[in-house]
Amino acid sequence: MGWRGPLGSGDNFFEKQTAASGVKSRIVTKHFETWSKIVLGQAVRYGQDIAYMDLYCGPGCYDDGTKSTPLLILEKAIGSPELQKHLVTVFNDKKAASIATLETETAKLPGIASLKNAPVFLNEKVSPETEKYFTGSKMPSFTFIDPFGYMGLTRGLINAVVTKTWGCDCIFFFSYSSINRALSAGVFTSHMEGLFGAKRAAELEAKMQDIQGSERNQPHEREKIIIEALTAALEELNQGEVFVRSFRFKKGPRTSHMLVFVTTHPRGFRVMTDIMANEGFVDGKGLAHFTHYTKPPPRNRLIYHEFDLLKKNVCWRYADRKMAMLDIFLDHRQYAASSYKDALNELEDKGLITVDPPANKRRMAPNGKRTFSDKAIVTFPPRKQ
Numbered sequence: 001m002g003w004r005g006p007l008g009s010g011d012n013f014f015e016k017q018t019a020a021s022g023v024k025s026r027i028v029t030k031h032f033e034t035w036s037k038i039v040l041g042q043a044v045r046y047g048q049d050i051a052y053m054d055l056y057c058g059p060g061c062y063d064d065g066t067k068s069t070p071l072l073i074l075e076k077a078i079g080s081p082e083l084q085k086h087l088v089t090v091f092n093d094k095k096a097a098s099i100a101t102l103e104t105e106t107a108k109l110p111g112i113a114s115l116k117n118a119p120v121f122l123n124e125k126v127s128p129e130t131e132k133y134f135t136g137s138k139m140p141s142f143t144f145i146d147p148f149g150y151m152g153l154t155r156g157l158i159n160a161v162v163t164k165t166w167g168c169d170c171i172f173f174f175s176y177s178s179i180n181r182a183l184s185a186g187v188f189t190s191h192m193e194g195l196f197g198a199k200r201a202a203e204l205e206a207k208m209q210d211i212q213g214s215e216r217n218q219p220h221e222r223e224k225i226i227i228e229a230l231t232a233a234l235e236e237l238n239q240g241e242v243f244v245r246s247f248r249f250k251k252g253p254r255t256s257h258m259l260v261f262v263t264t265h266p267r268g269f270r271v272m273t274d275i276m277a278n279e280g281f282v283d284g285k286g287l288a289h290f291t292h293y294t295k296p297p298p299r300n301r302l303i304y305h306e307f308d309l310l311k312k313n314v315c316w317r318y319a320d321r322k323m324a325m326l327d328i329f330l331d332h333r334q335y336a337a338s339s340y341k342d343a344l345n346e347l348e349d350k351g352l353i354t355v356d357p358p359a360n361k362r363r364m365a366p367n368g369k370r371t372f373s374d375k376a377i378v379t380f381p382p383r384k385q
Helices: 019-045 069-078 081-086 096-107 130-134 155-162 176-184 190-196 198-210 219-235 266-279 305-317 325-332 337-349
Strands: 050-054 087-092 120-122 141-145 169-174 243-251 254-263 291-293 322-324 354-356 377-379
Touching: 019 050, 019 069, 019 081, 019 141, 019 169, 019 243, 019 254, 019 266, 019 291, 050 069, 069 081, 069 087, 069 096, 081 087, 087 096, 096 120, 130 155, 141 155, 155 169, 155 190, 155 219, 155 254, 169 266, 176 190, 176 198, 176 219, 176 254, 190 198, 190 219, 198 219, 219 243, 219 254, 243 266, 254 266, 266 325, 266 337, 305 325, 305 337, 322 325, 325 337, 337 354
Parallel strands: 050 087, 050 141, 087 120, 141 169, 243 291
Antiparallel strands: 169 254, 243 254, 322 377, 354 377
16 A cells, blocks of 8 residues: 555545555565465464455555555465465455445456455444454454554554454554644644553653754654654553564655554564565665665765664663573664674674674674674673773
8 A cells, every 4th residue: 555645635645656655565565475474374273364454455556557555465365375265354445436446456356266265345434443343353463554644543453453362463554744743733632642542642742842942843852752652652552562663754854654563473573674674774884774765865974873873772771681682682672683783793893792602603694794693692791880
């Protein structure tokens, strides 16, 4: 599904796929492909099917003929003998015309009749009642929630689709610019409470009102505070056993919107982290920014502050501790696993950490970097007083 810009009317949304909407569609379809391979075997052993659900699906294609996410997912299913037998797909949109078009386009797909479970098409408005649809379901699912703006997007809905049973992942569109404007203007509504929780929404609005003046209302600080609040609100779900990964879309210097991924399983978090890292900008140090830029920054700088901050941060955070590399990645959760490995390799070279096995017992990879196992044990020295 393409990008629904928060400032657009939505009427001409499906005229032509933008670069940003192409990135979004690839992120969703790539994760679906990997997720389905991971959960399908266990689901079949349990006698279960698996499901893909798109709650704001749109018509399935653009006016120029480019297929959007629903049709791409169905093509993946048609191409897999196992998914043909065990995938349930549910597509919903409140616009009857969009659902009618999607049904027509779906019927044109070669091999669509090979699916044991015919796609389900719904024409309903997403509301608090929608949460009840998922209650009691034991089917592993991957859910895509892509509303226009933030109407209908609630923490309760995300909780319902992610924590109802094992093997459930969710990715949703986060209209950052719309929410930022609402918080900046003091437009405190039930929609903010539904997304952040009542207490956190009130605290967030108060913080936004305090950030005024310099640097055109300090956009970077505002973004950091909003995303930290959203992440904290989501990580509280399922008694804290939740992993969150966000991906930004920047128009010029400012973030317009985001994709936010939520899962209860560390493997799902690792998979989506790698997908989002590869789809966004990667700087000259190999550090993934999890960002799609309309105008990417230069990659040939001499100094990369963010990579240096990563090295300093892990040394400070894990001072006087001994941890496996994978545990560092799953605890810190800011960067791709490969970035942590690059940082730890440099820290080891400088004698700032020790690693078991040490560098002289680890081979060099084809890309010229020294390998670093997920299970490698890193010992951090105490903080210097």
